Structure formats: structure tokens, C-alpha cells
Amino acid sequence: MRLVRALVINEREDQLARAQVVRQLRALLAAEVRSHGFDPAQQFEQIATRFGPETASMLQLRNQDPVTTAAIARCLKAIEQAATLPENQ
Incomplete structure (x- = not known):
């Protein structure tokens, strides 16, 4: 029984750790997007146009896709590259 409990606890801790990392990575992306004048909560389509659909999708809290x-x-590379382009592109 202890082994089963240990496995369940470790799995739960892994899930909590992963969830924390995902939140932090999304916060990092949101900060980068905000630094370019976009609101991640309101400007999904503009973010998708400027930084790519993957970036916009990753910023959605309801997105349950695996974050790698x-x-x-x-x-981050898309945001960096977009920073070098003129605003109208």
C-alpha cells in the first residue's frame, strides 16, 4: 500500500510542478506580448497575425494542449523576429 501511495503522491507532485511551469511560461509569453503593446486577453487575432497562431493559442488559458x-x-523566437519587423507587417 505504501508503494501505491508513493506512486500516486509523486504523480500528483509532477502534475502540480508541470502546471506551475506552464503558468510561468504563459506569464512570460504574455509579458513579452504586452511589451509590444498587445493585450493577450483582448487581442487574440492581432497577436496571431503579428506573432503567429501558436503564440496566440498558447496564451489562451483554456488551451489544454501540451506545452513543450x-x-x-x-x-519566443516568433516574438523576437516580429520585433524586428515594421508594425504594418
Whole structure:
């Protein structure tokens, strides 16, 4: 019984840790988007146009898609690249 309990507790702690990391990564993306003058809660389509649909999708709290480090890296790279483009592109 202790082994089963230990497995369940470890799994629960892993889920909590993952959820915390996802929240922090989304907060980082939201801060980056805000620094470019966009409101992540209100301007989904403008964010998708400027930074790509993956970035806009990742900022949605209801999005349950797995968040990977590769996805975060792609979003941050898209934001970085968009910062070098003129606003009308």
C-alpha cells in the first residue's frame, strides 16, 4: 500500500510542478506580448497575425494542449523576429 501511495503522491507532485511551469511560461509569453503593446486577453487575432497562431493559442488559458520547451522556444523566437519587423507587417 505504501508503494501505491508513493506512486500516486509523486504523480500528483509532477502534475502540480508541470502546471506551475506552464503558468510561468504563459506569464512570460504574455509579458513579452504586452511589451509590444498587445493585450493577450483582448487581442487574440492581432497577436496571431503579428506573432503567429501558436503564440496566440498558447496564451489562451483554456488551451489544454501540451506545452513543450520547443513550443515556448518557437513562440519566443516568433516574438523576437516580429520585433524586428515594421508594425504594418
